[in-house]
Amino acid sequence: MTQHETSTAAIDPGTWHEGRVGLWLIGARGSIGTVVSVGLHAMLAELAPPTGCTTASEAFAGVPLPAFADLVVGGHDVSTTPLRQRAHELVESGMLAHRFVATADDALARTDAEIRPGYDPTTHLGSQADAVRRMAADITAFREGHGLTHVVVIDISSTEPILEDHVEFHDADLLTAALEDPDRALLPPSSIAALAAIESDSAYACFTPSAGLGLPTLRALATERGIPYAGQDGKTGETLLRTALAPMFMARSMRVLSWAGTNILGGGDGATLADPEAVRSKLATKTRGLVSLVGDHVVAPLHIDNVPDLGDVKTAWDHIHAEGFLSSRITTQTIWSAYDSMLAAPLILDIARLLALAAADGQRGVVPEFGFFFKDPWGSDVHDFSQQTVALRDWAHATGARVHAAAQTAVTPA
Amino acid sequence: MTQHETSTAAIDPGTWHEGRVGLWLIGARGSIGTVVSVGLHAMLAELAPPTGCTTASEAFAGVPLPAFADLVVGGHDVSTTPLRQRAHELVESGMLAHRFVATADDALARTDAEIRPGYDPTTHLGSQADAVRRMAADITAFREGHGLTHVVVIDISSTEPILEDHVEFHDADLLTAALEDPDRALLPPSSIAALAAIESDSAYACFTPSAGLGLPTLRALATERGIPYAGQDGKTGETLLRTALAPMFMARSMRVLSWAGTNILGGGDGATLADPEAVRSKLATKTRGLVSLVGDHVVAPLHIDNVPDLGDVKTAWDHIHAEGFLSSRITTQTIWSAYDSMLAAPLILDIARLLALAAADGQRGVVPEFGFFFKDPWGSDVHDFSQQTVALRDWAHATGARVHAAAQTAVTPA
Amino acid sequence: MTQHETSTAAIDPGTWHEGRVGLWLIGARGSIGTVVSVGLHAMLAELAPPTGCTTASEAFAGVPLPAFADLVVGGHDVSTTPLRQRAHELVESGMLAHRFVATADDALARTDAEIRPGYDPTTHLGSQADAVRRMAADITAFREGHGLTHVVVIDISSTEPILEDHVEFHDADLLTAALEDPDRALLPPSSIAALAAIESDSAYACFTPSAGLGLPTLRALATERGIPYAGQDGKTGETLLRTALAPMFMARSMRVLSWAGTNILGGGDGATLADPEAVRSKLATKTRGLVSLVGDHVVAPLHIDNVPDLGDVKTAWDHIHAEGFLSSRITTQTIWSAYDSMLAAPLILDIARLLALAAADGQRGVVPEFGFFFKDPWGSDVHDFSQQTVALRDWAHATGARVHAAAQTAVTPA
């Protein structure tokens, strides 16, 4: 038995009493969205265990979470390529094994039928407020059509360029006026999607480095409206490794002098990040955690290169130079290589299950303990991955105990 | 400010009221011993900060520990090469910067004068009990000569071959009889040294994979005699990295399928480990923690090769294959390169300070929280380095608070 | 245009006038054999270009070689698993893309029909000479059945343990007597296959480190009987890289002090090499070339580990320490990762085409210029890969010119 399993021994197994949960994906037809849909099918068909799903580990035993079978997937996307076709493309590229896709056609078609057109600023007619209302209506219809207790909106769409600040981002009235003006397109698509989540009373998570719910006015609105939310920018590969490794150097009082990194990848993500503006927002969130962990003296050049022939495999090389006793040189190099979308997909399922739990507990506003999942945690300065692991587990068990107790009370006759 | 610094904010600075502390090194003239002596000199001469000393970090602020100036070094060694010469050899080989050694001659000569002949089974006359008594007398004379409140014995001598089990290791009377028999040499040198620590009422730590105090009869005796002790096999490089990294995979519910490793090094350590018997004990302790963290299904071939031209730099390559969502392949490679003795030396100073604290608190027997320092922790199954970090800090602050309170009481007039 | 292409500009394109050529594989149903068969199908069906085939490059333009369509595949194997099933297993494991196998069923069935039972010492009845005669008859029947001008036998079966020397390996008469003795099984299967090649007047190549035609008596016999042959042990991955890289250090007068290597792999090859005896013969041939290139002072520990979860992907890490000007340290590390059978298969096709050319030219005995393909070249001390490249190209053009001229003469009317 591994060590973390022992910590759950004292907790009674819990059961989810809250009915079905909607998982509404912004960018549902992208690589991550496709893997989420194929993966849910594969797990329900017992073709695959929930490897890679944090919430399926022993450490979460006893926490009342929706089962995978309780999840219903829908979403927005500007793409119209069917999930089935996307899935077969991912088989061709070597990302997905054929056996998981072979029997998934019907399941993917059902999910496809729940995907509505995303907000596309280049074709949208009317004000941005109209777009928000239309998208919120899509989500509400999804909720009602399936009789869902909770809906969790998760943004997994492509990285947007860094947003320049505007006065409207700090003043709710100005923002409202701007949104209603059909001649303005102030907010990026990710923030339109975040507003639709708020409008439809859904929980929300931002898995990208885009603005999303990150603007002050929007975050205030989300808290006021009472949705639980979390962000930002999924921590899947190189940054995960860095935040697991950096505390080791600090615990031993070594001085990390430099941490240089290079990422190479192709696929859709590579193409997006070939845009120098888009990559800037990614680089910013990637470096922030490192500086917080080892100090702002660290020299940390970082590159993301689009290398199309590599396809969806992302390879990251890091070179760490630390100073030890008597100025001794310690060098550590890491090479990480994996399909990024395959790392992200199970975390989407984890976030959906845990945000549903937060909603069941009536939590409002940002949930800092979700920092475990993110490069740039909202509501928290903690980047140390082991601290985040403990914090998330503790939060899940405490929240679960409350939800469990409430369910017990509810079913107890007078 | 980095994260771990914040955790110490609420703690009052403590002061060590217990006088000078002896650090008695078994193998005092080896590479680690030489670096310990040079390093103490360099820090006291303000040529170097205590980088690499865990106990000098903010996380230990407020814990009443002996200052570096409170430490007096002595030891046993079978070698007669003076420390000064050893230090200059380490400069030639590139391990030590010339500036730290340039002014160290007097300090090294003073330490050299405190080093007594080690136990050498090939030349020893008389019973092993005689050897223990002679060595214990050396330590006692050192303690009395310098008016030391506590002495900490730390074994940093060369790795011994794996010891076959004997009935005497489980029966105190049989062991006593064997030790008094001048025709038998049952115990390895590391255990003779451990007995001398017990006999002289010193605290003890085993920084090697050798038997040392690890035999059941000896551990019982140590507990009975009331010394605090800790072990085993210093966790300095590849294993440190592994125990920092493995929990990351587990926290994300990935399945680690294989973890292959190769170490190459020269120097004295390389030569010792070129002996297939000696390397076996090293490999055993290195793999134990990994299996405990990721499960015993892991395939973990591990090699240590003697490559003399590399000198004292140790380079380790690890290749980790983990399975993620939908059987997706995740490969991580790490390359660690450092002077092993430079990693070990500050930990020796940490252990000396912290075992002195344990002794001041009157702790008896194994101190499991020292697992932070060891590949194969005595008294603990915890290998996860971040858990060990938290445990050691908590232990130090709690122990320190008691020692501090006792000191306050002691100085309070009636 | 790349550099090596220019060197072929002056050479007239040649045409093969010698009819169809048999490619007889010892171990035809192994991974390499399966990839050879699938690959020939894929190239003939224009699903894949001849990437990886040396003889298909511009450097060989004008050399009269049999076309891929001129090759007919057959062989011996102790396994009865059909090629079709093997091919689908290689798709499942990720080695082969589904698209190459999807339409290959008929082609694989045709090849399967040409595979005869291999020599299995555990079940064989009669003398080893009987086995040789039976296998030679298989090859002759194959030649006659398909009207083949030349047959090339290539041994791609599993690595055998290192063979101890025997007096019979040096005395033809003693060997003959031993082979006819039904109670002895002196020769390993690889040498039985080599004798069958001689008996059937086929060209022969040994792609494994096994004994094969390597025994003195056998090589004398092969030369006497007039077959062209080449060996030994295909140079596909780590050793290829080493023999390309080592001359660079020498050309710059650096002194290579150590070259440490570790290989990890699973699959059938991994399992075979988990046998300490089999791995010894592999390690021996791998190190020989290195020593020849950089000098016998080099420290070169080398490991091959069976890591089943890695499947057929072989990963090799090399750490090279060279001394430069004023004892300066230069370290180079290489990490090679590829499917070994995919590297080997195109070389098998190259060897078949080139040995057919040698046969057409009437060459007898060992052809040293084939060292390009082998870790342990027969008839040559040259290991430098660039020298081997030049030598093979020069040989092919010179031989091709003779064969071309002879063909011209033959068709010229009197």
Place this chain on the structure above:
Amino acid sequence: MTQHETSTAAIDPGTWHEGRVGLWLIGARGSIGTVVSVGLHAMLAELAPPTGCTTASEAFAGVPLPAFADLVVGGHDVSTTPLRQRAHELVESGMLAHRFVATADDALARTDAEIRPGYDPTTHLGSQADAVRRMAADITAFREGHGLTHVVVIDISSTEPILEDHVEFHDADLLTAALEDPDRALLPPSSIAALAAIESDSAYACFTPSAGLGLPTLRALATERGIPYAGQDGKTGETLLRTALAPMFMARSMRVLSWAGTNILGGGDGATLADPEAVRSKLATKTRGLVSLVGDHVVAPLHIDNVPDLGDVKTAWDHIHAEGFLSSRITTQTIWSAYDSMLAAPLILDIARLLALAAADGQRGVVPEFGFFFKDPWGSDVHDFSQQTVALRDWAHATGARVHAAAQTAVTPA
């Protein structure tokens, strides 16, 4: 005996009959210049063998080259920091062993006395033609003062930004006019130095990527004036490795799809290359050879990052993705780590010796066989390092034979 040694067996040993040779370094007080001076001292004092000097290998046995003792060093530099001080700084940084510098003070002082102020456009008064005349006079005085038969000028100064084209670079008369105009500073310092070499009838080599003698008018002038010259941009580390490795992939008909690289380094070179303009010229020459070797379809992102804490050690990571048989993926990674100046210094000595030989042979204009030393060879399209190795050796032996024969003739009485 290693392979390349055998090729020289048939060649008579030659002797240099041409007297002493001047080595005039542009940037004589930089890291490379300092190592050249320390190294010459160390070899003459028999403290070090000529490891790293190509011309000292067996392959050049019999070629009549000036001995190291025949070389006299001088140069230009804008820095006034004495060589002695620079040498001690390089000891402190770990680049140079103390033992080589300990006895070098007098030798370094003698060389220092031969270093004249370099051309500094920010302080220079008068026309650029004045600067050329002054610098040429410095070189001529050096030649005459020491009675040198030949002087070789080698530019090892810092990389300059890429130069924009000007009409004067293509028209000798316009250039002459511009140079005489005291209000213009058309040429970069590297080209002023190249003109001084021409003016003083010295041989010349450009070890940097700066313009130097690369401008068409200057190269025409050099050829017209009859000096032998070579360039450009020393091939010491990553590019050396690439041009040794790339031909391997091509020889096996693999298709190299991408070759991504990252270099990290500190020291003076790191600081210079932190200037985005300077780095552009470096990146351009680094990629050119790769494209020439593997085709211009290759995706080859390349970074050079200034990481000051790494000092003069340069570490380069390359990730190569090649396609093999049936679209199989082959990935190779290389990590190169060395002191760049220690790699460069022996090549400077090689170039000096070999250009003196060219001058002795009366060669005029570019010598393409020196491509062996350069990232961007002048007068040659050959980048394949093994082809360059053969070409240089052949050139040296052929040239040496002529020089040897001429010397024989000269001493033969009528």
